[in-house]
Amino acid sequence: MNVEAKEAKSLPFIIAWLVLLILAGLSVFSAFQRLDVWAPIVEFGVAACQALIVFLLFMRLKGPPSLKWVFAGAGFFWLLFLYGLSMTDYATRRGWPTGG
Amino acid sequence: MPSATIRPETQYATLHQQGEAAQLGMWVFLATETLFFGALIFTYYLYRISYPEAIAHASEDTVLWCGSVNLALLLTSSLTMVLAINAAAQGRRGAAMALLLATIVLGFCFLGVKGYEYAADYSDKVVPAVNFTLKPGEPPASELFWIYYFVATGLHAIHVTTGLGLLLYVFWRLRQRRVTAAYYAPIEVVGLYWSFVDTVWIFLFPTIYLAGRL
Numbered sequence: 001m002n003v004e005a006k007e008a009k010s011l012p013f014i015i016a017w018l019v020l021l022i023l024a025g026l027s028v029f030s031a032f033q034r035l036d037v038w039a040p041i042v043e044f045g046v047a048a049c050q051a052l053i054v055f056l057l058f059m060r061l062k063g064p065p066s067l068k069w070v071f072a073g074a075g076f077f078w079l080l081f082l083y084g085l086s087m088t089d090y091a092t093r094r095g096w097p098t099g100g
Numbered sequence: 101m102p103s104a105t106i107r108p109e110t111q112y113a114t115l116h117q118q119g120e121a122a123q124l125g126m127w128v129f130l131a132t133e134t135l136f137f138g139a140l141i142f143t144y145y146l147y148r149i150s151y152p153e154a155i156a157h158a159s160e161d162t163v164l165w166c167g168s169v170n171l172a173l174l175l176t177s178s179l180t181m182v183l184a185i186n187a188a189a190q191g192r193r194g195a196a197m198a199l200l201l202a203t204i205v206l207g208f209c210f211l212g213v214k215g216y217e218y219a220a221d222y223s224d225k226v227v228p229a230v231n232f233t234l235k236p237g238e239p240p241a242s243e244l245f246w247i248y249y250f251v252a253t254g255l256h257a258i259h260v261t262t263g264l265g266l267l268l269y270v271f272w273r274l275r276q277r278r279v280t281a282a283y284y285a286p287i288e289v290v291g292l293y294w295s296f297v298d299t300v301w302i303f304l305f306p307t308i309y310l311a312g313r314l
Contacts, residue, residue: 001119001285005189013186017179024171024305028164031310040148043306050175050302058182058295065120068127075131079138086142090149097150 002060016057023050106283119285126289130296137300140255144248144307151241156312158242161226161235162249166217167309170210174298177206181291189288191281193274200271200287203294207264214257252304259297266290 027046035042055061061072090096112118148155184199225233228247234240270287273279279286 001116001123001189001283001288005186005284005288006281008186008189010183010186013179013182017175020175021172024168024175027306027310028168031306031313034314039311040145040306043310044303047303047306051299054178054295054299054302058178058298059292065124068124071124071127071131075134078131079134082135082139083142090146097152 002063004060004063013057016053020050020053106278106280115283115285119283119288122285122289123292126292130292133296133300137255137303140248140252141303141307144252147241147244147248148307148311151239151244154239154241155245157238158226158245158249159308159311160313161224162309163217163220164309164313166213166220167305170213171301171305173206173210173213174301177203177210178295178298180206181294185284185288185291188274188279188284189281193277193280196279196287197271197274200267200274204264204267204271207260207267207294210260211257211264214253249308252308256297256300256304259300263290263294263297266293 023046027043030039030042030046055072061068106115108115108118112121180199180202184196184203187193187196187199221227222231225231226246228243228250232243232246234242267290270279270290273286
């Protein structure tokens with residue numbers, strides 16, 4: 001059990017929640033801007049920032065036990081493998097992307 | 101009602117050790133879930149690179165306000181969830197129950213908005229294999245987007261429903277005084293799951309609702 005929950009104040013979490021809502025608004029705002037190929041990168045980047053806040057604060061990834069970093073890190077590591085190896089396939093295909 | 105004495109299961113020396121094992125177990129499960137949803141989101145980006153016009157065209161027909169309201173609902177529910185955990189750990193049982201109830205209500209609101217959105221999608225004739233109809237000038241590959249949309253949101257809704265079941269179970273345990281300041285691992289572990297489900301929506305939201313808005 002996370003012992004810091006015993007002493008935790010509400011304010012940091014409320015601030016984090018406000019930041020999350022602002023980022024959500026920013027994400028929607030970005031959808032109406034001419035970002036072209038950058039659009040998915042900006043959208044994914046904002047989502048990654050939001051996820052980081054949720055993981056570190058709301059899910060208390062930064063607190064003890066530190067062993068949970070191993071499990072969370074393993075999930076992220078295998079996801080990178082999945083993305084990396086899949087992209088080596090697609091990136092070396094002739095005629096991809098086809099567009100449409 | 102007197103507080104029930106909670107003892108560790110036989111394989112654990114202390115309640116704290118039992119709580120840490122439960123937490124690590126949930127993190128292992130969430131690592132597998134990361135791969136599960138990660139592969140799904142990866143598929144979307146392959147579609148988007150392969151058929152940018154079709155995906156933008158289809159995405160424009162999604163109900164943006166429904167997705168945005170649902171994002172706000174889940175982000176707020178993650179806040180009430182973590183505050184409920186803090187309250188339980190600090191022995192503020194009444195506050196923990198009220199905050200947990202707020203989380204449950206927000207979760208049901210999410211499903212309600214999602215149900216409304218599915219009904220709107222049905223009326224808009226975008227449900228593959230049921231009533232999908234291409235609009236004039238729409239590329240055929242846009243149906244791929246709608247397959248992704250229903251698979252992704254359907255799987256997410258199943259996770260939200262599971263989370264609501266777990267939240268109701270923890271609420272019942274709080275009422276029974278089987279979650280206390282001495283042992284609050286059950287609410288903490290369910291909170292991990294709930295915030296993860298919120299994180300999944302954070303990533304699904306831009307993939308579903310934001311392309312093709314200009």
